[in-house]
Amino acid sequence: MDLTLSKAHQDIQHKAREFVDQVLVNYELECEVNDGLSRESLETINQAVMGWELNALNHSKENGGQGYSIFEQMLVDEQLGRVTGAIWDTVFRPSYPMKNATPAQKEEYLIPTCQGRRRDCYAITEADAGSDPTQCLTRADRIDGGYRINGEKWFVTVGDVADYILVHAHVDGDPANPAVFFVDKNLPGVELKRTPLYTHHFCYKHPEYIFNNVEVGADKLLGKEGQGYELTKDWFVEARLGIAARCIGGATRALEDANEFAANRIQFGQPIRNFQAIEFMLADMAVEIMAAKSMLYRVCAEIDAGQDRKLNHAKVAAVKLYCSEMVGRVCDKAVQILGGRGYMRENAVERLWRDTRVDRIWEGTSEIQRVIIGGQIKKRGLEIYTGW
Template sequence: MDLALPPEAQAWQRRAKTFAEEHLFPHEVELEMQGELPAATLDRLRRAVLEHGLNGINHAKDVGGQGCSQLELTLIGEELGKATGALWAIVPHPAVALKHGTRRQIDAYLRPSCLMERRAYVAVTEPDAGSDPRMVRTRADRRDGRFVINGEKWFVTSGDVADYIILHANVDGDADKPTLFLVDKALPGIRIGREPKFTHTYVFGHPEFVFENVEVGEDCVLGPIGGGLELTKDWFVEARLQIAASTLGAAIRAFELANAWAGERRQFGRAIRDFQAIEFMLADMAVEIMATKSLAYRISCEIDSGLDRKLVHARASALKLQASEMAGRVLDKAVQIFGGRGYMRENPVERLNREVRVDRIWEGTSEIQRVIIGGQLRKRGTAIFTGWR
């Protein structure tokens, strides 16, 4: 069993690390203190993404992407996830559902998204539809060969900078016909209801959108009518893998900073790492990170080896649960080791501590991940998680 990272994967890891350190880290404090970055800075960062070849990393080369493997995506996400302010979002992941589009849709939406000429936001969540997508109330009514969309979407991440929407709606209000639509943001009837402020700092916004009699053609249906839930599941799986990678990166950065500080900080005549209380915290952090990294790399390699889609769904849930909850524990210890300095916003540890909290909520709460895992245990038995392949 060869556990060494392939040379190509190591090259992607180095590329992402260089990009994060040279282009993301320098803007962290400015973003935290100002709440946003100037348009000129964002433009420079987008150009830097292209220059480093980090655009379209999750899509094939023939549609403008980089054709990265899942292991490579995990390594990239881990390095980018070390940046605060969700600056990793500067590197977009065009939604995996787009690869199921028609040739026209791929040329009009996926290809330019991979080339960073366009950007989408995925709109699923609603006031009454969070963990249960069957509670979606947004509807797309057929009318004279077109669809008329009415509804409301919440927590639309990066919706402020996107120019088109991948919208989850029920055709004719039928909950058995959940369908995805490609909707240009500039169409009449689309407006931002409000832009809430959240605990974390995020380089882009999470607006709430209102759709009032928005008309789209039949050629804007992405995938089959009634197939929206399955396509949305695939998007959730990809998002959960991304979150696992980024939270792993956040935990690693916090651990490295806390470990260094524990050696520098002196109290009672010696470095605080010489006190068993601190030493034990560092030991726990190291083991949790090591275990999560091993799990992330293993699952990534299994996916690259053709793991069954249902098993991918189950393992992605297990990984997201483990990584997001691990990051919360590690960040809490890192803050404690830094003491008062760990509570200062200028400290990356303080920012990361706030930012990883949402990872136990979005793209499926920890409780939903446990529901998925429990369901798979009932159907397939314990070996799905305790076995090897």
């Protein structure tokens, strides 16, 4: 089998790396110092994303996107993971489930979002519902001509700049009848509760929203009633692959910085990389990245080849678990190699160490990924993970 990247794939990889190095890294310290980016900076980046044709990689050209495959999106995400402050999120990508939108919904929401004129965010988590969406208390009660939504959502990433929210709710409060709705933020009853602060600095915020008798028409239902969990699961698959790819990118940058520092830091008359304690850390970091990258590339290729949707969910859980825990180990070693400098926020390894801690939590914790993997082993046997 041929495991080399095609010329087209190498071009995508190179383009994404150039975009990160020429555009995004210039905003890292602004994001760190100000706990976010100014509106002016975000608008400048938005225009650059459009100019470099990196907008809406996950949607078709017909709908204003770039029509990239899962593998191609992964190549871009890996490079985006090199930038700190989650500035990768400025390379906007409308939620994948929006491919199920009606023609009217595509005109109103999807196409302008692909073109950078609107921005979406996805609201699932609640105070008492995280990894298990069936515990959501947000409800959408049927009324004449539509629905009345009541509830509260936490960790609505990009919710500060998005102008509409994709809300996961249960129709008439029935967990067996989940649905996803387009909810414009300017509707009566959509209330910003608070915007918490987090360990990492992020170019966007993660506010909490209250939906107080928010009325939407039947035309705001994405897909069908009862389809909400499947739509959300599709979103999780895409989001988890993106996290895994960015973890590899972040780990690679941390290793590169640590390797360069170790080669130039002279102690006891020689570079510290000559000491076996440091050399072994660098070796372990490189091997971890190689293993994670092999897993990610394979699974993305399998998905593009038409692998069963249920297998996608099972295998992506393994990818997300391994890559998110790998980047934590690699970044921790990078901080250790840089010593006191590794603990200074002006250095990328410190920011990556802090930024990537959340990757073991959001879009399904490591523990939830293990639950999925364990369940799949019981259902399908070990072959799903140990076979080829």
